Amino acid sequence: MCCGKAAKRSRPVTRTVLTTLFPSLFLLFLLPWAVMPVVAVIPQPNAPVELREVSSPELEPDSALLDVELSEVCGTDVYLQQGRLAGVPYPLVPGHVSVGRLSKIRGTILDVEGRVFREGDRVTFLDVHGTCNACWYCLVAKATTRCPQRKVYGITYGLDDGLCGGWAEQIYLKPGTRCIVIGGDSETFMAGGCALPTALHAVERAEIAIGDTVLVLGSGPVGINAIILALLRGALRVLCIGAPALRLDVAVTSGAADVLNFEEHDERERLAWVLERTNGRGADVTIEATGAPDAVVQAMRFTRDAGRVVIVGQYTDHGPVSTAAAFNPHLDLNQKHLDVRGCWGSDFSHFYRGIQIVSDPLRSGPWTKLKNRLSRYRLAQANEALDDVAAGRVLKALIEPKR
DSSP, X not given: OOOOOOOOBOOOHHHHHHHHHSOHHHHHHHXXXXXXXXXXXXXXXXXXXXXXXXXXXXOOTXXXXXXXXXXXXXXHHHHHHTTOSTTOOSSBOOOXXXXXXXXXXEXXXXXXXXXXXXXXXXXXXXXXXXXXXXXXXXXXXXXXXXXXXXXXXXXXXXXXXXXXXXXXXEEEEOTTOOEEEOOSOHHHHHHHTTHHHHHHHHHHHHTOOTTOEEEEEOOSHHHHHHHHHHHHHTOSEEEEEEOOHHHHHHHHHTTOSEEEEGGGSOHHHHHHHHHHTTTTSOEEEEEEOSSOHHHHHHHHHTEEEEEEEEEOSOSSXXXXXOGGGOOOIIIIIITTTOEEEEXXXXXXXXXXXXXXXXTOTTTOHHHHHGGGGEEEEOXXXXXHHHHHHHHTOOXXXXXXXXX
């Protein structure tokens, strides 16, 4: 990846003074405490990312410091920079899915099996933090993604909350953060990234049965992971409608039986394409993973009567369905006797199971093939990474802070 224009890097006066005034021998002992982690910050909506140096945190009991190796740049980060998510505490350090090594632990941190983490362990962590397990949504609805106390690293934790995003040399893992050891290599895990648990949740909601024909709308990271997981779940075949061509090539590599570029075909042609491949009925299950409101209506139309539709691509508010979509509740939904299900975010179970799958030598193959599709960027190239993700020029962008 060629270098983009580097963001201006400011240095605090205190660091400059120390370098100038003290002898080098004394600095040998002072520097471990003087070095300040560099972070990439979105200062406010629609502003470019800038680099800052921040103070290292004082660790609370049962907390840790993570030296970041890789952190993802996903569609949510694009929306954060565009100011399209509500309740975001700017300035913000993005990067909600990351992997690295525990460099410092204060107290004891355990995994779900009760094993103790050690300094030097390579881990990732659940980006969702602070779920209360005491409210109505947690205890009655069993929907922890709707917990009002829920916070997310790199999204709803801002810079004022500390080193809480992955576009940084270090992340502060607050007490209660759920860490998981990376059993395989970090690149294979990041090939799935945040899309892996999201797609796993969608496939789970879809209740795919052995022998089903599944249609995935969208060929971005969530769509690609949905293809892989639908086949693991027992789908006989998976069709994909998406764009651009490079992402459709990845869809085929990931197991899609056939693909269609929606940029080259209107809705009527897309429907005909689906019907030709499903004996005139439509898909048994359709998973919408596009982020386009009109695709929700199309998902219903492309699904057979009494089929299932899962909407996972509307994580952020993309606005209402257009007038041109001409949604008809009777013809598009009720008469078809469809089961339509929303799917928002993911929880620890999806994150944990996703990591187990990509760490398993027999099942990690599809993600291993995606490793050559990863595009790496330095912290100073964060704006370039956002632009490439927004334009669909890359399948998966990763920030490598130590690069």
